[in-house]
Amino acid sequence: MGKFNFIETGIEEMFVVEPAIFEDNRGYFMETYNEKDFKDAGHDLTFVQDNQSKSRKGVLRGLHLQVKYPQGKLVRVINGEVFDVGVDLRANSPTYGKWFGTILSDKNKKQLFIPPKFAHGFLVLSDEAEFVYKCTEFYHGEDESGIKWDDEDIAIDWPLNDIDEIILSDKDKKWLGFKESQIKYK
Numbered sequence: 772m773g774k775f776n777f778i779e780t781g782i783e784e785m786f787v788v789e790p791a792i793f794e795d796n797r798g799y800f801m802e803t804y805n806e807k808d809f810k811d812a813g814h815d816l817t818f819v820q821d822n823q824s825k826s827r828k829g830v831l832r833g834l835h836l837q838v839k840y841p842q843g844k845l846v847r848v849i850n851g852e853v854f855d856v857g858v859d860l861r862a863n864s865p866t867y868g869k870w871f872g873t874i875l876s877d878k879n880k881k882q883l884f885i886p887p888k889f890a891h892g893f894l895v896l897s898d899e900a901e902f903v904y905k906c907t908e909f910y911h912g913e914d915e916s917g918i919k920w921d922d923e924d925i926a927i928d929w930p931l932n933d934i935d936e937i938i939l940s941d942k943d944k945k946w947l948g949f950k951e952s953q954i955k956y957k
Contacts, residue, residue, distance in 0.1 A: 774802050777812050780871040782859050785889070786814070787873060788845070788882040801880060803847065804905065814884070816843065818905040825850075826895045826902070830938045831929075833892015834858060834918040834946070841887035841956065843907035851900030852876035853893040854930050857885035858918065862955035870927050888956035890918050894929055894937075916954060917946035924949040 776789040790801040802808075809816060826832065833856070836842075846855055856872040874896070875881050885891045887907060918925070920943065931937075946952070 774805060774808050775812065777814070780873075782857070782866045782869060782871050783864065784884075784886040785857055785859070785871055786884050788884065790880055790882070792880060803882065804845065816845070816884075816907060818845070818907055820906040820909055821903065822906065822910075823901065823903045825899060827899050827938070828895050828897060829934050829936050831892065831894045831920050831943070832940070833943065834890035834920055834922075835892060836860065836888075836890045836916055836918075836954065837908065837911055837914045838916050838954065839914050840908045840911045841889075842910075843887040844885045844891055844904045845882055846875065846885065846891075846893075846902065846904040847880070847882040848875045848877055849901045849903055850877050851895065851897035852878075853895050853897075853900050853902060855883050855893040856891070856927055856929075857883065858890040858925055858927075859888075860890055860954050860956050861888045862957055867955075868925060868949065870925055872927060872929075874930075890954075892920055894931075894934070896930065896933065916952070917943065918952050918954065919946045919948045922948045
């Protein structure tokens with residue numbers, strides 16, 4: 772195994788990244804991104820911005836996107852655990868309207884790449900979580916949009932068993948459903 776194991780998700784261009792972790796009696800070391808290794812694996816990405824958030828259990832951020840300036844995101848968790856989801860909004864894609872989700876945690880150290888032209892969201896499963904991600908496009912607040920997190924047409928299977936309350940921002944409470952929003956990228 773090289774520095775990274777790239778795992779297909781069944782949605783074109785969306786993949787899970789398992790980094791090689793080197794542990795000893797001092798702790799561990801891993802690379803979280805290496806341009807050459809990603810390019811060698813066929814993932815030619817340019818990142819322009821890094822972000823970090825901290826949230827408590829039950830916080831659901833999403834489903835977010837930018838319409839004119841779509842962002843690709845390489846996401847991971849450095850403390851805690853989240854269920855992370857990407858939804859394909861590319862109109863000509865065979866997986867248009869389909870989603871993929873996976874658990875990201877400080878223990879499994881997995882990352883997920885959500886391509887541009889996808890909606891993205893995550894649910895915090897642990898008492899708190901710190902979430903970090905690299906973006907392929909700058910944040911444009913005026914361009915931000917979203918889709919309702921519990922949309923029946925997308926039907927994301929959120930792991931809600933141990934969640935007492937879903938905590939949404941005021942903005943996330945107002946997003947329309949998948950069909951009503953009519954968000955499609957060419």
